[in-house]
Amino acid sequence: SEDVVDRSNEIVSRLRQVAQRGDPSFIHWLSQLPMFMTVRVGPMRLGIVHGDVHALSGWALSVEALEPLDQALRSSLGCDNDPYFVPSSEEDVQSWLSSTRCDALASTHTC
Template sequence: MTARLRIPPAPAAAPGGAGRMCPFDYRYRPALFGRRHEFEAEALYIIGGLYGNAAALDQIEGMAAAERAPVTVVFNGDFHWFDADAAWFAEIERRVTPWRALRGNVETEIARTGDIGAGCGCAYPDSVSDDTVNRSNDILAALRSVARAQAGAAERLAALPMHRVARVGALRIGIVHGDAWSLAGWRFAHDLLDDP
């Protein structure tokens, strides 16, 4: 018998409205990346933000098939987004499931068993417009309805880890969706990384 993992409602959340708050259950310590690697790869593709794009997935699968070395593909979350249609969602689920995956804020909020007011779970900073935040919350609501109608989808997404550690040759690689502190962290955003 396989145990089912459920993502319970967070006990509380950081300040901010739906789409801007960062739930406390998104947080983790950077020190956890010091753990032993979970898998080794000769060639590692980390796919960020597929967002339900089946055409991009075609290209990823083609590139992986063309590699000389065996390829390990890891989707680092938010592989669902614009696929708020039953057949489209099912296709993305079917095609991503054979690979390794993390859950991003999208998958986490699809799978959450209660509404804590996180909306899309994006934890958008103030620099993102309210229109974008509201649109993202609407997309997540539609996507959640589609996912809940598909047997086992929410449970499968809930069981995905928030982070992984891989080894490629002599390199240890921490794989995250957001940053080293949070599932929806923005500290690795290009504008922050470029700031001396």
């Protein structure tokens, strides 16, 4: 929704302001971090992303995007009528797991 985008843009703006005041060596270290990583948890290979498998700002793995869609949740988050929203099917998730060779994907967002 527009509110989510506005909030996300505000967070990015504030993060940039903080980064400008930060220690340049720390900022450099942050800039070198990978877009994704994999770890082993016991026998499982876990993919960790911020966003989704396609983009740092992606929402394809968000709870409101995963099918079966939870309409009450989507309505409470204000994304039930979002014309740009594309749900992620179980087949999509299985394809991402296969292409990343992961047993599971963990995703998070700042906002």
